Amino acid sequence: MSVDQPVLSLSDVDVHFEKDGGGLNPFADRPTIRAVDGVSLDIGSNDVVAIVGESGSGKTTLGKTAVGLQQPTGGSISYRGQDIWAAKKWRSNPSIPYEEIRRSLQIIHQDPGAALNPNRTVMSSLAAPLKRWQPDLGSEDREARILHFIERVGMSPPHDYAHRYPHQLSGGEKQRVALIRALLMNPDLILADEAVSALDVSLRVEMMDLMLELQSEFDTSFLFISHDLSNARYIAEHSGGRLGVMYLGELVELGPADEVLQNPQHPYTKVLKWATPELGVDEGPTEPPVREIDIPDPVNPPAGCRFHTRCPNATEQCRTDTPPAANVDTSGNHHVTCYRATDDDAYWNSTPLDGATLASDETTHDD
Ligand SMILES: Nc1ncnc2c1ncn2[C@@H]1O[C@H](COP(=O)(O)OP(=O)(O)OP(=O)(O)O)[C@@H](O)[C@H]1O
Numbered sequence: 001m002s003v004d005q006p007v008l009s010l011s012d013v014d015v016h017f018e019k020d021g022g023g024l025n026p027f028a029d030r031p032t033i034r035a036v037d038g039v040s041l042d043i044g045s046n047d048v049v050a051i052v053g054e055s056g057s058g059k060t061t062l063g064k065t066a067v068g069l070q071q072p073t074g075g076s077i078s079y080r081g082q083d084i085w086a087a088k089k090w091r092s093n094p095s096i097p098y099e100e101i102r103r104s105l106q107i108i109h110q111d112p113g114a115a116l117n118p119n120r121t122v123m124s125s126l127a128a129p130l131k132r133w134q135p136d137l138g139s140e141d142r143e144a145r146i147l148h149f150i151e152r153v154g155m156s157p158p159h160d161y162a163h164r165y166p167h168q169l170s171g172g173e174k175q176r177v178a179l180i181r182a183l184l185m186n187p188d189l190i191l192a193d194e195a196v197s198a199l200d201v202s203l204r205v206e207m208m209d210l211m212l213e214l215q216s217e218f219d220t221s222f223l224f225i226s227h228d229l230s231n232a233r234y235i236a237e238h239s240g241g242r243l244g245v246m247y248l249g250e251l252v253e254l255g256p257a258d259e260v261l262q263n264p265q266h267p268y269t270k271v272l273k274w275a276t277p278e279l280g281v282d283e284g285p286t287e288p289p290v291r292e293i294d295i296p297d298p299v300n301p302p303a304g305c306r307f308h309t310r311c312p313n314a315t316e317q318c319r320t321d322t323p324p325a326a327n328v329d330t331s332g333n334h335h336v337t338c339y340r341a342t343d344d345d346a347y348w349n350s351t352p353l354d355g356a357t358l359a360s361d362e363t364t365h366d367d
Pocket of ligand 1: 053058060061
């Protein structure tokens with residue numbers, strides 16, 4: 001294993017589900033939901049990636065797949081060079097055992113209450129996984145470590161909080177306990193799936209600031225998932241991380257947060273930006289920059305570029321061909337899956353679809 005090896009490497013990952021259906025005919029083909037399609041993403045040490053996209057775009061499925069909870073139906077996913085599913089099935093004598101991979105990849109969910117046993121105190125809930133992963137740690141050291149973390153996340157006095165039950169904690173406090181539980185495992189990466197979405201708006205920034213502080217204190221990588229661009233932006237910008245945009249199962253744009261927001265290249269990223277008033281875009285179109293409001297069904301996504309049915313700049317080429325991910329900056333860090341990112345493509349000679357135009361709307365481009 002090389003030290004330069006990414007913590008996680010997703011290569012051309014697909015996750016397709018069979019949908020219940022077919023009516024009364026048991027032999028009918030079941031429709032396929034293409035929850036994640038062709039996603040490639042490397043996450044390094046001490047790296048932060050925030051993924052944003054509308055409901056149903058595949059964010060949760062991608063996150064679960066990244067941490068080894070969902071098996072991909074195509075492509076591969078590896079932890080420090082070890083294929084996670086080969087390790088899980090103990091194929092080819094894994095260089096990293098699956099248990100080690102599971103410990104290194106932790107999760108905090110939107111609803112931390114659901115992950116806490118209502119009949120256990122905070123101390124007991126936090127001690128259980130530590131006992132499993134570090135059986136040699138004496139009970140006094142274990143308690144001291146837990147109390148230290150409780151205080152570190154701002155719950156003071158720690159002894160008081162340690163003896164509370166989940167129903168005696170606020171939503172923000174439960175989320176802090178979930179964060180401690182993840183950190184106690186000394187993980188390489190934490191998946192935070194809509195981890196602040198259920199909190200009051202006033203508490204969200206506080207919680208995100210805490211995650212950012214702990215991320216840098218422990219050098220833990222974060223995969224942060226949110227349907228809300230302002231939250232995803234906050235995390236990615238404040239950590240100097242990357243922002244990824246998902247649309248109908250595909251990662252359509254990925255790059256440094258500033259770059260993606262100030263110079264969005266995918267027409268869908270421009271839509272998300274338009275729909276996020278917190279980003280301070282005062283000027284620009286009053287209508288969303290799309291031809292169609294409705295999002296297509298992921299069971300039967302459009303051919304070609306999946307966004308072509310809504311895209312204000314779609315051409316015949318977008319309807320029939322799938323654009324490859326292109327780099328749009330010289331450092332090679334900003335990728336976009338759109339023909340418009342390339343200068344010399346046949347796209348520019350292709351006929352615009354009904355209602356579309358090749359011209360950019362500069363007000364949404366350069367604001
Ligand atoms: N286990 C499953 N079986 C069948 N379909 C699934 C399953 N999990 C997810 N899906 C479908 O896959 C698509 C992507 O779902 P996913 O939850 O990953 O999206 P999301 O972007 O996280 O949305 P949300 O924010 O609403 O959770 C959806 O159409 C969803 O219904």
